Amino acid sequence: MPEMSAYADDPFLTACHGGKGRWTPVWFMRQAGRSLPEYRALRERHTMLDLCRTPELAAEVSLQPLRRLGVDAAILFSDIVVTLLGLGISLDIEPGLGPVIHEPLRSKEDIAGLGTLVPERDIPFVAESVRILVREAHVPVIGFAGAPFTLASYLIEGGPSRHHARTKNLMHTEPELWRELMERLASAVLASLRSQVEAGAAAVQLFDSWAGTLSPRDYERYALPASQAILEGLRDLGAPRIHFGVGTGELLALMADAGADVVGVDWRVPLDAARARVGGRALQGNLDPAALFAPADVVMREVDDVLKRGGGKGHIFNLGHGVLPDTDPEVLRRIVDHVHSRTEET
Ligand code: 1CP
Numbered sequence: 001m002p003e004m005s006a007y008a009d010d011p012f013l014t015a016c017h018g019g020k021g022r023w024t025p026v027w028f029m030r031q032a033g034r035s036l037p038e039y040r041a042l043r044e045r046h047t048m049l050d051l052c053r054t055p056e057l058a059a060e061v062s063l064q065p066l067r068r069l070g071v072d073a074a075i076l077f078s079d080i081v082v083t084l085l086g087l088g089i090s091l092d093i094e095p096g097l098g099p100v101i102h103e104p105l106r107s108k109e110d111i112a113g114l115g116t117l118v119p120e121r122d123i124p125f126v127a128e129s130v131r132i133l134v135r136e137a138h139v140p141v142i143g144f145a146g147a148p149f150t151l152a153s154y155l156i157e158g159g160p161s162r163h164h165a166r167t168k169n170l171m172h173t174e175p176e177l178w179r180e181l182m183e184r185l186a187s188a189v190l191a192s193l194r195s196q197v198e199a200g201a202a203a204v205q206l207f208d209s210w211a212g213t214l215s216p217r218d219y220e221r222y223a224l225p226a227s228q229a230i231l232e233g234l235r236d237l238g239a240p241r242i243h244f245g246v247g248t249g250e251l252l253a254l255m256a257d258a259g260a261d262v263v264g265v266d267w268r269v270p271l272d273a274a275r276a277r278v279g280g281r282a283l284q285g286n287l288d289p290a291a292l293f294a295p296a297d298v299v300m301r302e303v304d305d306v307l308k309r310g311g312g313k314g315h316i317f318n319l320g321h322g323v324l325p326d327t328d329p330e331v332l333r334r335i336v337d338h339v340h341s342r343t344e345e346t
Contacts, residue, residue, distance in 0.1 A: 007202060012072045012140050016203055016240035016262050018282050018314040024307060024343040025072035026336050027142075029244075030322030031065035032077045035329050038064050048093040049085075052078045053125045059132035066137060068329060070336045073203070073316075074137040076130055076196065080146030080207055081154060083185075083192050086122035088115045089155065097160060104158035106166075108174075111181050117188035119195035126192065127199035134200030142242070143196030147208035147230070148185035149223035150245075155181075164213050171222045182226035190233040197237045205242040205264070206230060208255070209321075212247025212266075219251050224258055231259030242284055246321055252277040267291075267320030271309040282314035289319045292331050299331060300338055307342055 007013050011021030033039055039061055042051065051057045061077040081091055081099040090102040105111055119127060133141050146154075149167075154160075156167045171178045193204050211223055231241050243255045244264025256263050256278040263281050265274045267288035274283055291302045306317065317339045323332065 007140060010072075010140060012316060013202060013240065015314055015316045016242070016282055018261075018280070020313040022344065023340045024310065024312060024315055024317050026317040026339045027071040027073040027075065028065070028069075028319055028323050028332060029075075031069065031071060031332070032061045032075065033323065034325035035323050035327040035332070036064050036068065037329075038068075048079070048095075052082055055125050055128040055132050058125070058129035059136060062129075062133050062141075063136055065332075066139065069333050070340075071139070073140050073142050074133060075142045075205070076126070076133060076144060076201070078126060078129070078144070080144070080151060080209075082123055082126060083117065083145055083188050084151060084155065086117045086119065086192070087188055088122075099154050100159045101155055104166075105155045105181075108177055111177060111184070114181075114184050116184075117191050119192050123192065127195045130196050130199035130201050140202035141200060142203045142205055143193060143199075143201030143239075144205040144207060145189045145192050145196075145230075147206050147211065147223070147245075148182045148189065148226035149214070150208050150210045151185050151189070152181055153210050161210075164210060168214075168218075171218070175222075178222060179225075182222070183229075186226040186229045190230045193230065193234055194237065197234070197239045201239060203240040203242060204234065205244060206260075208243070208245040208248075211245040211251060211255075212249075214251070216250050216254060220254055224254055227255075228258040235259065240282075242316075244284070249274075253279065256281045262316065264318070265320065271306060271315070272311070275311065282316065283310060284316040284318050286318070286320040287335075289321055289324050289327070292319075292324070292327050292335075296331070296334065299335065303335055303338055304342065307339065312343060 012025035014021035015025050058077045062074050092100050153164050153167045240261040242262040243260035246266045249269040262284050263278045265285035267286050287306050
């Protein structure tokens with residue numbers, strides 16, 4: 001979709017700006033990935049990071065859900081830890097587990113040693129993947145990155161973590177060092193997101209997936225300033241900014257104030273309740289990904305409830321978190337059809 005004018009009455013962008021389009025737009029977090037057999041076939045021949053680093057393959061994986069599901073937006077195929085790769089961090093993405101950092105950051109020296117990200121030099125494949133995708137996709141392309149708190153958790157814990165205890169320990173005991181880490185990560189994330197928009201991404205999503213493990217007071221003090229710097233630093237580009245985390249019911253107002261155009265909501269807060277917390281911003285969400293294993297009539301009833309609470313205006317239908325790997329893609333396709341037909345009628 002290369003012509004900006006072609007976006008004029010696009011349902012996804014209209015909803016991002018708070019409006020009501022021809023239908024309620026729908027896409028799914030992790031729509032590109034293990035629920036699709038065509039993705040699993042490619043993964044038999046390439047590692048996850050090889051897919052991310054090879055623009056033709058990354059673009060192909062991003063296009064797979066467009067062909068099969070008919071969603072209203074494409075998301076770049078990559079991972080939040082690609083920004084860390086660009087900062088010179090040695091890591092892998094292990095099947096069934098997630099990112100593993102070979103030498104977790106634990107000291108002042110480790111943090112001082114983090115480089116500066118120059119996207120064209122350090123992760124040129126990201127912008128190139130976006131350029132190919134924008135040429136090939138018939139819907140807007142969403143660029144993305146992880147927010148500093150969530151990235152710091154992987155960097156410090158060394159991988160997925162339940163309690164984020166080392167991360168919070170650094171945050172509480174060495175607030176100055178913590179702030180330095182947040183600032184370094186924020187400038188890297190901002191540089192990456194700006195280069196994705198300059199390459200043609202029509203919107204961006206900042207994933208602060210694990211921010212919901214913080215109290216509102218700690219979020220405001222230790223995580224929000226860095227996310228705010230990123231979201232504010234994107235404002236001049238005019239691409240809608242989606243801000244998402246899991247378990248963030250008590251943080252929604254703060255996440256909106258950080259500078260989001262759209263606030264992503266997990267399944268724990270009904271959208272009508274979330275609407276009251278986000279001060280006029282658009283909403284994205286929020287069907288429970290585990291509900292997709294229920295019988296079809298139950299799934300569609302849940303979809304209808306989300307649509308009703310979303311209110312039809314300034315609502316992007318999505319799950320409350322990523323598609324679970326065992327999800328039947330046919331259920332995803334039926335949800336897309338259902339959302340479209342339901343909302344075209346009104
Ligand atoms: O082996 C495989 O095929 C890897 C599985 C996989 C995939 C398909 C991982 C490992 N990442 C991805 C792609 C990915 N990651 C996308 C692609 C685009 C799409 O949505 O279709 C995106 C947006 C991400 C972002 C991401 N990675 C987040 C934020 C979103 C979220 O789910 O909260 C996070 C936290 C990660 C880290 C990560 N990467 C992979 C896994 C399994 C995880 C989570 C690990 C954990 O629980 O901490």
